[in-house]
Amino acid sequence: MPDLPDNEAGWRVRLTPEQFHILREKGTEAPFSGEYYNNWAKGNYLCAGCGTKLFTSTQKFASKCGWPSFYDAEDGRLVQVEDTSHDMKRVEVLCSECGGHLGHVFEDGPPPTGQRYCINSLALQHSTK
DSSP: OOOOOSSHHHHHHHSOHHHHHHHTTOOOOOTTOSTTTTOOOSSEEEETTTOOEEEEGGGEEOOOSSSOEESOOOTTOEEEEEEOGGGOOEEEEEETTTOOEEEEEESOOOTTTOOEEEEOGGGEEEEOO
16 A cells, blocks of 8 residues: 555645545536446456555446446445535545545445445546456
8 A cells, every 4th residue: 555645735746636626625526427437347446546445346337327336345445424515415435545535325226235336436446456
């Protein structure tokens, strides 16, 4: 695991401006615009901020919500917190290693979990390793 920045200036150097907006400022990308929305290649999805393995391609499904969606995550890799921004009540998903904002989780996913992790492509990196 690479050394992580200890301040926002360090994150600005490490990330693209778009990634910084998503991961550090809790932004979101436009629906259907992300690189991984229609990516069905086998492999793993890593946090773009720190490289932590978050999801596998076998956990991905076509939700048609506009963002890459997963029905499950790797154990212990995500932190969930209540998000009441934008006059909504949602559950925000953060990387457990670097605290980067990834997206949100909803309870309208497929079996076996019933979960839909709705994740910004800019918060992810796909790896075939």
